[in-house]
Amino acid sequence: MRVLVAYASERGGTAEIADWIGAALREAGLDADVRPAGEVAKLDGYDAAVVGGALYAGRWHREARHFVRHHGDALAHRPVWLFSSGPLDHSAEEKRIDPTVSVAKFARRLNARGHATFGGRLSPDARGFLASKIAKRSSGDFRDRDQVTEWAGGIVRQLRGAEV
Numbered sequence: 323m324r325v326l327v328a329y330a331s332e333r334g335g336t337a338e339i340a341d342w343i344g345a346a347l348r349e350a351g352l353d354a355d356v357r358p359a360g361e362v363a364k365l366d367g368y369d370a371a372v373v374g375g376a377l378y379a380g381r382w383h384r385e386a387r388h389f390v391r392h393h394g395d396a397l398a399h400r401p402v403w404l405f406s407s408g409p410l411d412h413s414a415e416e417k418r419i420d421p422t423v424s425v426a427k428f429a430r431r432l433n434a435r436g437h438a439t440f441g442g443r444l445s446p447d448a449r450g451f452l453a454s455k456i457a458k459r460s461s462g463d464f465r466d467r468d469q470v471t472e473w474a475g476g477i478v479r480q481l482r483g484a485e486v
């Protein structure tokens with residue numbers, strides 16, 4: 323079973339979450355390719371997909387939005403899971419955070435099997451007008467690898483269940 327993990331990340335935090343998901347899938351014996359969403363031309367050869375985007379102003383990074391629009395049909399014919407990252411506080415570890423309105427639309431359109439919101443990361447010296455302002459009050463790394471690995475385990479269980 324070959325799984326695509328496609329991500330869109332501006333500052334690398336979401337890319338690393340995608341890597342953790344890929345590592346967990348491989349650890350469980352699946353074949354997983356972790357790739358920037360903007361570099362995926364076709365979904366041929368993939369049995370399932372995980373798509374994730376960094377959240378900026380309530381929406382996924384544009385490459386994730388473009389990816390699901392462009393590959394909508396191919397994704398709708400495969401089991402798909404989505405993830406978003408993320409809040410710059412501990413809220414994502416403390417409770418389940420629903421997808422934003424924009425991401426929820428994609429989830430419905432793709433009939434996604436699941437969605438998770440993971441914490442985010444922002445460096446105190448982040449560049450950019452808005453990013454540097456936000457970083458003054460909420461910089462830090464709020465990603466939790468164990469939480470991500472556990473979520474990926476759920477994907478493995480569902481995919482394995484589909485095999486039998």
Ligand SMILES: Cc1cc2nc3c(=O)[nH]c(=O)nc-3n(C[C@H](O)[C@H](O)[C@H](O)COP(=O)(O)O)c2cc1C
Nearest residue numbers: 331332333334335336376377379380408409442443
């Ligand atoms: C300008 C800006 C806007 C952001 N907007 C949101 C938001 O709407 N919701 C949210 O949960 N996090 C938001 N964040 C936090 C980012 O999603 C977080 O830093 C994330 O880890 C970035 O991922 P990346 O490193 O892959 O780009 C924002 C951060 C910046 C700098």
